[in-house]
Amino acid sequence: xxxxxxxxxxxxxxxxxxxxxxxxxxxxxxxxxxxxxxxxxxxxxxxxxxxxxxxxxxxxxxxxxxxxxxxxxxxxxxxxxxxxxxxxxxxxxxxxxxxxxxxxxxxxxx
Amino acid sequence: xxxxxxxxxxxxxxxxxxxxxxxxxxxxxxxxxxxxxxxxxxxxxxxxxxxxxxxxxxxxxxxxxxxxxxxxxxxxxxxxxxxxxxxxxxxxxxxxxxxxxxxxxxxxxxxxxx
Numbered sequence: 001x002x003x004x005x006x007x008x009x010x011x012x013x014x015x016x017x018x019x020x021x022x023x024x025x026x027x028x029x030x031x032x033x034x035x036x037x038x039x040x041x042x043x044x045x046x047x048x049x050x051x052x053x054x055x056x057x058x059x060x061x062x063x064x065x066x067x068x069x070x071x072x073x074x075x076x077x078x079x080x081x082x083x084x085x086x087x088x089x090x091x092x093x094x095x096x097x098x099x100x101x102x103x104x105x106x107x108x109x110x
Numbered sequence: 111x112x113x114x115x116x117x118x119x120x121x122x123x124x125x126x127x128x129x130x131x132x133x134x135x136x137x138x139x140x141x142x143x144x145x146x147x148x149x150x151x152x153x154x155x156x157x158x159x160x161x162x163x164x165x166x167x168x169x170x171x172x173x174x175x176x177x178x179x180x181x182x183x184x185x186x187x188x189x190x191x192x193x194x195x196x197x198x199x200x201x202x203x204x205x206x207x208x209x210x211x212x213x214x215x216x217x218x219x220x221x222x223x224x
Contacts, residue, residue: 098143
């Protein structure tokens with residue numbers, strides 16, 4: 001069974017701080033996606049990474065796919081209260097399904 | 111363009127009853143997937159439909175079923191509801207395979223079983 005483990009599970013920081021969220025597995029994924037979910041809403045796709053070592057930037061968010069395609073990280077620079085939410089990583093498994101991590105709940109306090 | 115629409119948004123049912131949830135995907139999206147989200151288990155895959163055929167199925171009991179219509183709209187049904195079925199049920203549509211195109215999720219149906 002392919003699993004994705006996210007860490008940390010919870011993160012509470014002050015506005016302006018930097019943070020990194022990790023998504024790890026012992027399995028290889030053909031691609032990996034990051035979503036953000038706000039309370040009362042469904043997850044929203046932020047990015048898809050497909051190549052080992054790939055780095056993508058989305059404004060203050062930097063996403064990296066590990067060289068072996070078993071892990072990924074999301075780095076947020078100068079976090080803002082609008083970044084608050086549940087961050088989910090999802091990997092394309094060998095059965096064709098997207099497998100989601102448990103999520104990281106981020107709270108950014110003004 | 112319109113997003114993924116799920117109805118109803120909230121539902122309260124009694125143990126033993128059955129429930130049907132509806133999902134209208136983004137126009138042109140032929141793949142529809144359903145997920146159950148709970149605080150303890152996170153997002154758990156229920157099933158995926160593509161062009162009216164079930165393409166993938168998760169590890170849920172047979173009480174959970176779904177279908178997709180020719181216009182790509184999808185429904186999922188849960189029979190003989192249990193307290194543990196209380197969850198947010200999310201529908202997601204994709205242009206092709208989710209691995210390549212990603213999902214667009216609806217806002218979900220919050221089901222409470224009492």
